[in-house]
Amino acid sequence: MKTDRDNSADLSAQIADAIRDSIVSGALIVDQRLPSEAELADAYDVSRPTIREALKRLAAQSLIRTQRGAFGGAFVNRLSFDEARAQLATTTTLLISMNDVSFDRACEARFSLERACAPLAADRRGEDHLAAMAAEIARQGRADLSDEAFCASDVAFHLALTEAAGNPVLTYHLAGAIEAMQPLMNMITYTARSRAAIIARHRAILDSAAARDGDGINAALDDLETYTKSLAHMVMAERAARAKQRAAERADHNTAAALFGFEQS
């Protein structure tokens, strides 16, 4: 095993890449034990801390898991759909927050993706999926539900819809996207939204799913998308108006206050 000492990249990164390649290519299979840190250090001709950094990189991507103790070590990890979905959701959340994606674009992407499961969901939904969706709708109707809990139930409802499509790969992608974006959308619209309006759309989705009407599901999702966007536009317009008003009021004051960073609440 050789590493390129003249390479600009870290040794730990090179080693991590080498091991990752072995996993992706199938040379290392699920649950297989890697050599111990000391053996790897010897094999790659580096010190143990360097090997450890490489292993931590892989652990951060859920590619391996480690176990202490005798006969412990690093094992190739079976990546589960749930783990992968959680990773996808956090990555997507960060991606959106760091790249000033407009609300409309994020909303559009989220619903475009969710509509991808409608035909399959209409075709394959079982009673259990309908029941799960109905249960979330019922929960959403409870007046004593916190905003956070309402949002979580909203996510759960849409997750149930994607699961009705009976395709875990599709669910992984869609649920990851929804998990990432629904909370962002809620954060913006929760002051203005009507729970009843959202529940009505959820019910339309459920009814269409029950009737095995894929186009009906998509129509309801379209409707929900339009409603969400209009809410966001309202909220944004209001914020802009308040900001403008504040600016005008500031202009009436003497400039000194502004210079000291005075800002009216």
Next chain:
Amino acid sequence: MKTDRDNSADLSAQIADAIRDSIVSGALIVDQRLPSEAELADAYDVSRPTIREALKRLAAQSLIRTQRGAFGGAFVNRLSFDEARAQLATTTTLLISMNDVSFDRACEARFSLERACAPLAADRRGEDHLAAMAAEIARQGRADLSDEAFCASDVAFHLALTEAAGNPVLTYHLAGAIEAMQPLMNMITYTARSRAAIIARHRAILDSAAARDGDGINAALDDLETYTKSLAHMVMAERAARAKQRAAERADHNTAAALFGFEQS
């Protein structure tokens, strides 16, 4: 800053989580410099190697980048769409290979996702997108193209289609899925596929996009999905038949050969 020493989790994992939370919550913003490793070690009351392991975990997720030298250090990284897409693709590849997803399921998910961009692509495609797709089709027609290059061009063609939708978030999800699954699909079908058949479908997609016909795009994608699945079924049936034949031939031989691991090519 405190860490739970009684916690079963690694210190480096705890610290990585703490820093990640700071980034996700916005307490640390893009391009902001983290304290030096020595300062972090002091702040969290751990040794520098432990801090380094935590930072490597974050680096593996592209959450930070590090820079050597004076005034270097760890900086919050702006997650780019391309980086995120590459991560998504490798994660998806592993997810599928480790969870024995059937070819049909993977194929179904891939095309269901791609269809999500059709309405938007039809609406927003520009001349540049059409040109990019046409260029890939032209490349695919060259007889001297290797299988790998054909596959890469195939991916590039579909990437161009997703980009025509003009929504980077959507492109991120769809292109990540396509990048992950197209090579898998090629690996199975490349022995049986007809390049002309694929090019014809690509041309149908391009023509529909040019005509701003979203339904036409989806029809062509449906067609491509059906073709791909039928190819796979053919290949699998052939393999199964060969395996059966081999088994029958083995039975004719004396058992000794089998005991020595003899296997007919």
Next chain:
DNA sequence: TGCAATTTAAATGTCAGACTTTTAAATGTC
């Protein structure tokens, strides 16, 4: 003999301290 308690060894987790290399800023020189 069979089971329980103990020991042991192998492995990861953590630490301390030193040295190397890189890099940009500060300084000095022409």
Next chain:
DNA sequence: GACATTTAAAAGTCTGACATTTAAATTGCA
């Protein structure tokens, strides 16, 4: 003012040690 040199800060790496965990091997006891 432009260019070369010095310097200091920081990441990268290594060595060696110790702590902790864990399962297997061993021992002790009934």
